[in-house]
Amino acid sequence: MEQEMLKSGFWDSPDDAQKLMKQKKHLENELEQYESLCKGFDDISDMIELAEEYDDYSEAKNIIKEYKRLSEEMKDLELSRLLTGKYDDKDAILSIHAGTGGVDAMDWAEMLMRMYLRYTDQHGFKTDVVDIQNDTLAGIKSCTIVISGINAYGYLRSETGVHRLVRISPFNSAGKRQTSFAAVEVVPDIGDSIEINIDPKDLKIDTYRSSGAGGQHVNTTDSAIRITHLPTNIVVTCQNERSQLYNKEMAMKILASRLQQLAEAEHKESLDELKGDMSQVTWGAQIRSYVFQPYTMVKDHRTNVEVGNISAVMDGSLDEFIKAKLTQEAKESCVQ
Secondary structure, three states: OHHHHHOOOHHHOHHHHHHHHHHHHHHHHHHHHHHHHHHHHHHHHHHHHHHHHHOOOOOHHHHHHHHHHHHHHHHHHHHHOOOOOOOOOOOEEEEEEEOOOOHHHHHHHHHHHHHHHHHHHHOOOEEEEEEEEEOOOOOEEEEEEEEEOOOHHHHHHHHOEEEEEEEEOOOOOOOOEEEEEEEEEEEEOOOOOOOOOOOHHHEEEEEEOOOOOOOOOOOOOOOEEEEEEOOOOEEEEEOOOOOHHHHHHHHHHHHHHHHHHHHHHOOOOOHHHOOOOOOOOOOOOEEEEEEOOOOOEEEEOOOOOEEOOHHHHHOOOOHHHHHHHHHHHHHHHHHO
8 A cells, every 4th residue: 555655646536535644544544453362361471470480479360361352352352354245344224114003113223323323423433424314203203313434334233223112102102012014234334436327317316305414404494305116116205404515515425425336236247227225124024023011132144243231232231132133144254
């Protein structure tokens, strides 16, 4: 990468140059972290040898504590090396859609949005909620969040699927348990790095008044954009505090990413052959269950990982599930 940066004309393409520099910085950080961890383990070995030599174990607790800390950091570094997918280093576009369950499902969709915003904040990712469709009673019908940061898509792609909630509904006067569903879709932000030809005749573009809060022109102008790709019936909406032009550009970027992801998933080269995602956001299709009553547990049905501290999970502690899924995929890849 350094040799590439020394070539004449490197800055002729500023976007490509910035991308390479970003990748180089990321690799440098990984190398520095690895070297620091190795030094830390060497220091611990030296401390143990001294303790044994002088029969002095007064620092044993501190040594064990430091060893555990370094081990956790090493696991995180090892996890990042599992992100070898084509788009794992890209930003992510995460969408949440309320499914079966009425008002509870919409409330559940909003709870999931909060969970992912907490997760991204803890990991230093930048977020931009480009679209949110609020319900009149409670919760949200859907939302779209652009998540920016190194390996954002790699870490979050395993969250794609149906998420099931079981709890005593606050909207049920009889106090009965309610099962609700919401779908999470994560695609890589590849709108600017690919050329995907979308026929304007295949698009239905609608403008409407934004329902979001804030902004000088929000709720006063038809700045929100809804784009429907007719062949696949994929619908993308974007409404934030910026202009209609920005909303349209962002919606087209998201649409291109979703079409590219769909094309690769269906192994199709032509957009005309795409059928769209027909999966049901309902019972039997869930990847993970969140049980609030009569006991508390979050279980991932793909890896069988279970966590009893549901409050921590809802506050963004998703690393255990993500690590398990990435490890599972790595093992399956080795077998193949």
